[in-house]
Every structure is written in C-alpha cells, then in structure tokens.
Amino acid sequence: MSIRDLARHLDISIGTVSRALNGKSDVNPETRERVLVAAKKLGYVPNQSGRSLRQGTTNTIGFMIESTIESADSGGNFFMPVFEGVQSVFRRHHLDLVALLCGTDEDPATYLNRVVGRRFVDGLIISATTRNDPRISFLLERKIPFVALGRSATRGSYPWIDLDFEGVAATAVARLVHFGHRRIAIGVPASDINLGYVFQDGYKRALKMSGIHFDPELVLRAHSNEEGGYQVASGMLAQKQMPTAVILVNENMAIGLYRRFYEAGIHPGRDVAVVGFRESTQSRFLSPTLTCFRISLRDLGIKLAEALLSTMPAFMSNYPQGRIELVWPMELVPGESDRLWRGT
Amino acid sequence: MSIRDLARHLDISIGTVSRALNGKSDVNPETRERVLVAAKKLGYVPNQSGRSLRQGTTNTIGFMIESTIESADSGGNFFMPVFEGVQSVFRRHHLDLVALLCGTDEDPATYLNRVVGRRFVDGLIISATTRNDPRISFLLERKIPFVALGRSATRGSYPWIDLDFEGVAATAVARLVHFGHRRIAIGVPASDINLGYVFQDGYKRALKMSGIHFDPELVLRAHSNEEGGYQVASGMLAQKQMPTAVILVNENMAIGLYRRFYEAGIHPGRDVAVVGFRESTQSRFLSPTLTCFRISLRDLGIKLAEALLSTMPAFMSNYPQGRIELVWPMELVPGESDRLWRGT
DNA sequence: CTGAAAGCGCTAACAT
DNA sequence: ATGTTAGCGCTTTCAG
Numbered sequence: 001m002s003i004r005d006l007a008r009h010l011d012i013s014i015g016t017v018s019r020a021l022n023g024k025s026d027v028n029p030e031t032r033e034r035v036l037v038a039a040k041k042l043g044y045v046p047n048q049s050g051r052s053l054r055q056g057t058t059n060t061i062g063f064m065i066e067s068t069i070e071s072a073d074s075g076g077n078f079f080m081p082v083f084e085g086v087q088s089v090f091r092r093h094h095l096d097l098v099a100l101l102c103g104t105d106e107d108p109a110t111y112l113n114r115v116v117g118r119r120f121v122d123g124l125i126i127s128a129t130t131r132n133d134p135r136i137s138f139l140l141e142r143k144i145p146f147v148a149l150g151r152s153a154t155r156g157s158y159p160w161i162d163l164d165f166e167g168v169a170a171t172a173v174a175r176l177v178h179f180g181h182r183r184i185a186i187g188v189p190a191s192d193i194n195l196g197y198v199f200q201d202g203y204k205r206a207l208k209m210s211g212i213h214f215d216p217e218l219v220l221r222a223h224s225n226e227e228g229g230y231q232v233a234s235g236m237l238a239q240k241q242m243p244t245a246v247i248l249v250n251e252n253m254a255i256g257l258y259r260r261f262y263e264a265g266i267h268p269g270r271d272v273a274v275v276g277f278r279e280s281t282q283s284r285f286l287s288p289t290l291t292c293f294r295i296s297l298r299d300l301g302i303k304l305a306e307a308l309l310s311t312m313p314a315f316m317s318n319y320p321q322g323r324i325e326l327v328w329p330m331e332l333v334p335g336e337s338d339r340l341w342r343g344t
Numbered sequence: 345m346s347i348r349d350l351a352r353h354l355d356i357s358i359g360t361v362s363r364a365l366n367g368k369s370d371v372n373p374e375t376r377e378r379v380l381v382a383a384k385k386l387g388y389v390p391n392q393s394g395r396s397l398r399q400g401t402t403n404t405i406g407f408m409i410e411s412t413i414e415s416a417d418s419g420g421n422f423f424m425p426v427f428e429g430v431q432s433v434f435r436r437h438h439l440d441l442v443a444l445l446c447g448t449d450e451d452p453a454t455y456l457n458r459v460v461g462r463r464f465v466d467g468l469i470i471s472a473t474t475r476n477d478p479r480i481s482f483l484l485e486r487k488i489p490f491v492a493l494g495r496s497a498t499r500g501s502y503p504w505i506d507l508d509f510e511g512v513a514a515t516a517v518a519r520l521v522h523f524g525h526r527r528i529a530i531g532v533p534a535s536d537i538n539l540g541y542v543f544q545d546g547y548k549r550a551l552k553m554s555g556i557h558f559d560p561e562l563v564l565r566a567h568s569n570e571e572g573g574y575q576v577a578s579g580m581l582a583q584k585q586m587p588t589a590v591i592l593v594n595e596n597m598a599i600g601l602y603r604r605f606y607e608a609g610i611h612p613g614r615d616v617a618v619v620g621f622r623e624s625t626q627s628r629f630l631s632p633t634l635t636c637f638r639i640s641l642r643d644l645g646i647k648l649a650e651a652l653l654s655t656m657p658a659f660m661s662n663y664p665q666g667r668i669e670l671v672w673p674m675e676l677v678p679g680e681s682d683r684l685w686r687g688t
Numbered sequence: 689c690t691g692a693a694a695g696c697g698c699t700a701a702c703a704t
Numbered sequence: 705a706t707g708t709t710a711g712c713g714c715t716t717t718c719a720g
Contacts, residue, residue, distance in 0.1 A: 002713055013691045018715055028689060045461020049396035050713030053696045058393070060464075062442075076424045087447040096459075098406075099443035103431040115440075117389020119697095120404075226625045252625070259629040281570045281596070282626050285603040346697055357707045362699055372705055394697030397712045463713095692719080703708075 006044050010034060021046065052119070061090060061308065062100040062121035066108055066128055077251075077280060078297065079127075082149075085301020086125065093315060095122070109134045116144055123308050125149060129160075130192045147308040147324070149300075152194050159307040161300065161326045165195050165249065166202025168293050168330055172247040172275040173206035175291075176338060181273060182212055185243035187232035187253050190221040199249045218243055222253070229253030233260030236272075245273035245338065251280045254290055273338040278330070288336035295330045303328070350388050354378060365390065396463070405434060405652065406444040406465035410452055410472055421595075421624060422641065423471075426493075429645020430469065437659060439466070453478045460488055467652050469493060473504075474536045491652040491668070493644075496538050503651040505644065505670045509539050509593065510546025512637055515676055516591040516619040517550035519635075523684065525617060526556055529587035531576035531597050534565040543593045562587055566597070573597030577604030580616075589617035589682065595624040598634055617682040622674070632680035639674045647672070 007014040012031065019027045020035035038044075052058045063086065065079055079099075087097050098121070102111040112135050115121065122145065126135055129150035136154040139146045148160040169186075176184050186203050189196045204214050220235045222228030232253060236242050237260070248254055254276040261268055268274040269288040276283055276292035283290045303326065310319035351358040356375065363371045364379035382388075396402045407430065409423055423443075431441050442465070446455040456479050459465065466489065470479055473494035480498040483490045492504040513530075520528050530547050533540045548558050564579040566572030576597060580586050581604070592598055598620040605612055612618040613632040620627055620636035627634045647670065654663035 003715095004713075014714080015692075015716080016690055019690090022715080024716095026689060031689080043457070043461070045458060047397075047713050048462035048464055049393045049402070050696095051715075052393035053391075053397055053698085053713075054715045056696075076421050083445050084448060087445060088449070091447065091449070097445050099445060101427050101431060101441050101443060103435065104428060105432070105435070113387070114389060117387065118392035120392055226629050230629070255626055255629045259631060262631055282599055285570050285574070285599045287603060287606055347699095348697075358697090359699080359708070360706055363706090366699080368700095370705060375705080391697050394712090395699075397696090397714085398698045398700080400712075690720085692717105694715105694717080696714090698712090699710105701708105701710085704706085 001042060001044050003044070003046065003050075006035075006039060006042060009042065010038055056119075057122050057314070058120065059094060060096045060098055060121045061086075061123045061125065062098055062115060063125045064100040064102060064108070064112065064115075064127065066102045066104075077282075078278075081297035082301040082304070085298035085303075086305045087301070088298075089302055089305035089309070093309070093318075100124075109138065112138060116142055123312055125304055125308060129154075129194050131194045131197055133194075145308060145312045147304055147311070149304060150194055151198060157323065159311055159324045161304055161307060161324065161328055162198070163195070163295065164327045164329050165199040166205070167327070168249070168277065169199055169202030169247065170206045170209075171293075171332055173203060173210065175332075176245045176247070176273055176275065177210045177212070179245075179273065179338065179340065181245040183215075183218065183241065183243040183245070184212075185218040185220055185232075185236055185246040187220050187222055187229065187246060187248045187250070187257070189224045189250065190228075191224075195249065203247070220246075224250035225252045226256035226259075229256030229258075230260045231256075233257045233264075237264055237266070242272070244340075245275070247275045248277050251276060251278040251283055251292070253277070254283050254286060254292070258286055268337040269335075269339060271340075273340050275338050276335075279333050286337075291335040291338040292333050293330035294333045295328065300328055345386060345388050347388070347390065347394075350379075350383060350386060353386065354382055400463075401466050401658070402464065403438060404440045404442055404465045405430075405467045405469065406442055406459060407469040408444040408446060408452070408456065408459075408471065410446045410448075421626075422622075425641035426645040426648070429642035429647075430649040431645075432642075433646055433649035433653070437653070437662075444468075453482065456482060460486060467656055469648055469652060473498075473538050475538050475541055477538075489652060489656045491648055491655070493648060494538055495542060501667065503655055503668045505648055505651060505668065505672055506542070507539070507639065508671045508673050509543040510549070511671070512593070512621065512674055513543055513546030513591065514550045514553075515637075517547060517554065519676075520589045520591070520617055520619065520682060521554045521556070523589075523617065523682065525589040527559075527562065527585065527587040527589070528556075529562040529564055529576075529580055529590040531564050531566055531573065531590060531592045531594070531601070533568045533594065534572075535568075539593065547591070564590075568594035569596045570600035570603075573600030573602075574604045575600075577601045577608075581608055581610070586616070588684070589619070591619045592621050595620065595622035595627055595636070597621070598627050598630060598636070602630055612681040613679075613683060615684070617684055619682050620679075623677050630681075635679040635682040636677050637674035638677045639672065644672055 003014050007017045020032040102108050124146040127149040129148050129152040131153050133152040133154045140156045151162045220232045222231045276290040279292045279294045306319050307324035309315040310321050347358050351361045364376040446452050468490040471493040473492050473496040475497050477496040477498050484500045495506045564576045566575045620634040623636045623638045650663050651668035653659040
C-alpha cells in the first residue's frame with residue numbers, strides 16, 4: 001500500500017494525495033476529504049524511508065541510554081518517567097521518541113557515530129555524560145541537534161540539563177552539620193560519570209563553609225546500585241572511627257546501605273544518619289523513612305524536550321527560549337533517617 | 345557526505361563503492377581497501393533511509409514497551425537486562441534494537457499501526473500482552489515478524505515466550521501447604537494483562553491438587569508496584585480472619601507489602617508467610633530475605649531474539665528451530681519470608 | 689486546484 | 705572488475 005496505490009484507487013495523482021495528506025492549503029477541501037477517508041479505510045501510512053529520503057528528516061528523536069553494567073537493572077526506574085515527559089511534548093509535533101540502546105559491549109561514541117551517520121534521528125538526547133564526553137564534541141562538529149542530560153567538562157556551547165548535585169550536597173551537609181555531625185561520608189559512583197565530580201565538589205565546598213576539614217577517607221566509591229550501597233556501608237563500618245553520617249548520590253544505594261547496617265545492628269536514624277539521593281518508589285518504603293530529595297522526572301523530561309526543540313530549526317520558533325543550561329533543583333524530603341539520638 | 349561524494353573523491357563509480365562497502369565478491373580487493381579506508385577517513389556512513397527504500401528493510405528491530413501508569417517507574421528494571429540479551433544476538437546480524445515508547449496517552453494498537461505502517465522496523469518484540477491482544481491479530485494480518493513476551497488468548501500461530509506463572513503458583517502453593525498453610529492469598533494485577541489470568545488459573549489448580557477450596561476473597565487485586573503491595577497487605581489485614589500466607593506475582597509488590605506489615609507489627613517469616621515473585625536487586629536486600637523466583641533476564645532476551653529471528657526469512661536459516669512457544673521456567677530461591685514459627 | 693516529473697541516497701540488475 | 709542506470713516511496717517544484 002504505497003501512495004501510488006492510494007492515488008490509483010482514488011483516480012487522482014500522487015502529488016495531490018501527498019498534498020492532501022500533508023495538509024497543504026492548495027487542495028480542494030472535498031478532494032482532501034476523499035483522500036483522508038480512503039487513506040484511513042485502506043490503512044495507508046506513508047513510508048518513513050521515502051519521506052526521510054525526500055525531506056532529510058525522520059521525525060524521530062533518539063534518547064540514548066547506556067545500560068552500563070552498574071546500572072543495568074536500576075536505570076530503567078529513572079528513565080521511564082522522563083520518557084513519558086519527553087513524549088508528551090514531542091507528541092504535539094508528531095515526533096516519535098525511541099530509546100537508543102547502546103549495548104554494554106559497544107563503545108558509546110562508536111554507536112552514536114553509526115546512529116548519526118545513518119541519519120536515523122533528527123535529534124538526540126544523551127545521558128550519563130562523562131567528565132570529558134567525546135559524544136558532545138562529535139555532535140557539535142556534525143551539527144546534530146542534541147541536549148545533554150548531565151553536564152560535562154567538554155568545551156563548547158550546547159544545551160544541557162542536570163540535576164542539582166551540588167545543591168543536594170550543600171543542603172545535606174548543612175543539615176547534617178546542623179544536627180551536630182562532623183564526620184560526614186559520601187557514597188559516590190566509581191565510574192568517570194560527571195555527576196560524581198560535581199557532587200564531590202559541592203560536598204567539599206559545603207564542608208569548607210562549615211569549617212570542616214575534607215578527609216579523603218570519607219569519600220567511598222562504589223557502583224550506583226544496591227550492591228554499591230551495601231559496600232559503602234561496609235566501608236564505613238570498617239573505618240577505625242566510623243563516620244556518623246553519610247550522603248548518597250544514587251537512589252538505589254540506600255537499599256543496600258540499609259541492609260548492611262541492619263546486619264551490623266546499626267539503625268539509620270538512631271546510630272547513623274543517612275541522607276539518600278532521589279526519592280523513589282523503593283526508597284519510599286524504607287523504614288525508617290529516608291531523608292532524600294524529590295524531583296519530578298516527568299517535568300524534567302518535558303524540559304529536556306523543550307531544550308532540544310529550541311535548538312532545532314524546524315521548531316525553534318515554538319520554543320524561543322534560547323539555549324538552555326539548567327541545573328534542576330531537587331526538593332528536600334525530610335525523613336527519619338538523619339535525625340539521630342531520638343530513640344527508635 | 346553521500347555515496348556520490350565518496351565515489352567522486354575516489355574517482356570511481358558509486359556502484360563500485362556500494363559493492364565494496366557491502367562486501368560483494370566481484371570487486372578488486374585493492375579497490376575495496378581504498379574504499380574502506382576513504383569511508384573511514386571521511387566518516388562516511390550509508391544513509392539508512394536510502395538503503396531502506398531500496399532494500400525494503402531497515403535493519404532495526406523494535407521492542408515495544410508501554411510505560412503504563414502502574415509500571416511507569418518500575419518496569420525499567422525488568423527490561424534493561426532483557427534488552428541487553430536481545431542486543432547481544434542482534435549485534436551478530438548487524439541489527440539495531442530500539443525501544444519503542446508508547447506513551448500512556450496513546451493507544452498501543454494505534455501506536456503499533458503507525459510504527460508498522462511507516463516501515464520503521466523489520467520486526468517487533470511486544471510485551472505486556474493482554475488477554476485479548478489486538479496487536480497480535482494486527483501483526484499476523486500484516487505479516488510482520490514479531491515475538492510476544494507474554495501469552496495471550498488471541499488466536500493464531502505466532503512465537504511467544506512467557507514466564508512460568510503457573511509454575512510459580514504451583515511451586516509456591518505446594519510449598520506453603522507443606523508448611524501447613526490453608527488460607528493462602530494472592531496479589532495479582534488489577535489490569536487486563538494476561539499474566540494475571542495465567543497465574544490465577546495456576547493458583548486454583550494448585551489449590552485443588554492440595555484439596556483446598558478456592559476462596560475468591562483471597563484474590564487481592566492491586567497495581568503491580570510497591571504501592572500495590574502495600575494495598576495487598578492492607579487488604580489481608582482487613583480480613584476478619586487474616587490469610588496466613590500470600591503469594592505475589594510482581595517483584596515490586598514485596599517492598600510495599602513488607603512495609604505495610606511492619607507498620608502493623610506483623611513480621612514476614614514469623615507472623616505471615618510471603619512468597620515474592622521475581623528475585624530483583626531490590627528484593628535481595630529485603631529483611632527477612634524473601635522467598636522468590638530467579639530468572640536470567642539476559643537469557644530471556646537472547647531467546648526472544650532467537651525466537652524473532654527464526655521467523656524472519658532473512659535469518660531463519662541461522663535459527664532453524666521452528667516457531668518458539670516457550671514457558672520460561674523460574675527457579676525457586678528459598679528465603680526466610682515463608683518459614684513461620686521459627687521465631688525471629 | 690491538479691498533474692507531471694525531478695530527485696533525495698542507495699542497491700542491484702545489466703552492460704561492458 | 706567496473707560503470708551505468710532504474711527505481712524503491714515520497715515531497716515539492718513547475719506547468720497548466
């Protein structure tokens with residue numbers, strides 16, 4: 001069922017059919033109606049390859065997610081609601097969102113090169129930006145519209161949105177210091193992902209503001225998952241003088257951390273103060289309740305979509321906000337896990 | 345940078361370039377080398393739309409996941425490792441996997457119609473099959489290669505793989521009966537998703553085998569997430585005579601269920617027996633440890649990919665296994681949550 | 689308002 | 705072993 005078949009069926013030219021379907025003005029309303037009805041009846045849908053080849057656009061946006069080993073089974077939690085938000089914006093512009101799944105055994109830059117070269121998508125959302133991210137320079141060079149979810153030290157002018165890791169660090173440290181803590185540990189990703197640096201910098205700055213000396217021993221590196229949290233707790237327990245508090249920078253870590261502490265008879269909120277990262281469906285069911293930070297992932301997705309569209313010539317008139325470089329605030333959700341000395 | 349540019353640059357015809365790049369035999373090894381080198385140097389990647397239009401294939405497989413409201417933030421956990429497995433197979437055939445994100449506000453069938461009509465993908469993996477799934481009849485009718493992750497009552501002959509819900513029900517019931525339970529509740533999805541029916545049927549059959557009368561009151565419907573588990577526990581607590589055991593059919597439910605029971609002073613493994621569904625990174629950190637079932641999602645993904653490829657003319661010679669209709673076994677992982685009367 | 693035709697990038701059939 | 709060319713399905717001039 002090609003446009004040719006449809007035209008033949010209606011006994012008009014394919015040009016007219018095309019114009020009718022694409023809402024061009026110079027077509028008889030009656031003809032248009034006939035075309036629309038026939039298209040629906042016969043289940044005609046234009047072949048995307050044909051359109052793309054002619055127009056040079058695919059009407060598809062790619063959201064590149066790496067299922068890294070460390071986040072293989074937890075990353076999905078985060079992205080689904082983000083997708084939902086992105087999609088709600090794209091829908092209005094007849095853009096489809098596809099998740100580009102870069103396997104763990106493929107280099108992200110190579111993968112991206114293939115996707116871009118094939119002209120598979122009109123624009124990209126990349127995530128898990130590293131400190132120095134070759135994808136960014138590549139996309140800038142190739143002039144492919146994109147937005148980064150996550151900052152990077154890579155030079156250049158491009159839109160990005162990132163979570164407020166330094167804000168989380170500042171708020172958490174200030175809060176813990178206020179509660180009397182001085183030995184505050186942090187659990188950060190072991191990888192080169194940029195958020196680890198941002199968070200750690202914020203942490204150091206916050207310590208300085210509170211007049212606390214930075215102790216490298218208190219920086220515990222682990223995978224950003226439950227297992228990693230378990231190890232962070234183990235690391236704390238192993239220190240000659242255990243830190244009295246810990247701040248995590250990944251939502252999944254709290255689960256494992258709680259577990260390890262329970263095994264050691266240490267109760268969060270009684271024996272140790274814990275500040276988690278993102279409030280999640282899982283963390284919400286921890287006991288005692290976890291002090292953490294709330295973020296609307298759907299709204300984040302919406303903003304990501306807008307940031308991307310505002311850089312795409314075909315859509316920028318709808319989103320005249322200029323290049324978006326945004327640190328997304330997170331809202332403290334006080335729980336019981338960081339209020340010590342109150343009994344259980 | 346089109347094939348034309350590349351040919352011009354090398355001062356040979358585009359036909360030869362194409363053949364060289366596609367590994368055809370009738371091309372001078374020396375010429376091929378020149379072409380490959382130049383392509384790499386200039387960063388040439390064939391335009392997928394051009395290829396697709398010509399060949400009628402896109403070399404892309406779509407994995408359709410619905411971010412339904414109830415599984416919006418937890419579903420990702422399940423799929424990521426599956427993707428990983430699928431991809432490991434596709435890689436060998438130069439097929440790319442993309443996740444097709446059907447938004448919550450779009451009808452899955454409509455979405456599928458669009459994707460298929462546009463010829464966006466060569467094949468499809470669909471998930472979350474419903475009891476009666478219009479997508480299946482649609483794909484059969486259009487002769488689009490696909491495999492369903494999940495069974496359906498929809499008639500027709502198509503490959504599918506599904507988890508062994510009835511096996512889980514049988515094993516769990518038998519185990520609980522062995523431990524002396526008679527009032528065994530189940531927590532099942534409130535939606536029309538097929539697994540709910542399969543599981544419930546298996547449950548009834550297992551009860552009958554143990555000579556236990558089926559009590560509709562013991563079937564608790566809830567969303568397949570943490571909140572749903574919380575509600576299942578609430579439902580149990582509300583019964584005049586609380587069931588002594590419960591079997592869940594979703595991995596996320598256990599988290600909320602545990603929480604609700606703790607709030608009520610009820611300890612899983614002491615006051616009530618709990619059998620969870622899939623062992624997950626989260627459930628592994630529950631305390632007391634959850635009796636649940638293990639499955640290798642990566643292997644599941646591999647099998648899904650093979651099931652799909654075995655129905656695609658271009659690949660079936662590599663996968664001569666015929667149509668796959670497979671109930672995927674799950675392995676019991678005994679925990680402490682269903683062994684009562686042992687004290688804590 | 690509609691039809692005719694060019695051409696997007698590519699591959700495959702055919703010619704040399 | 706290489707060059708030439710038709711045509712995949714579509715949109716968009718350009719004529720009329």
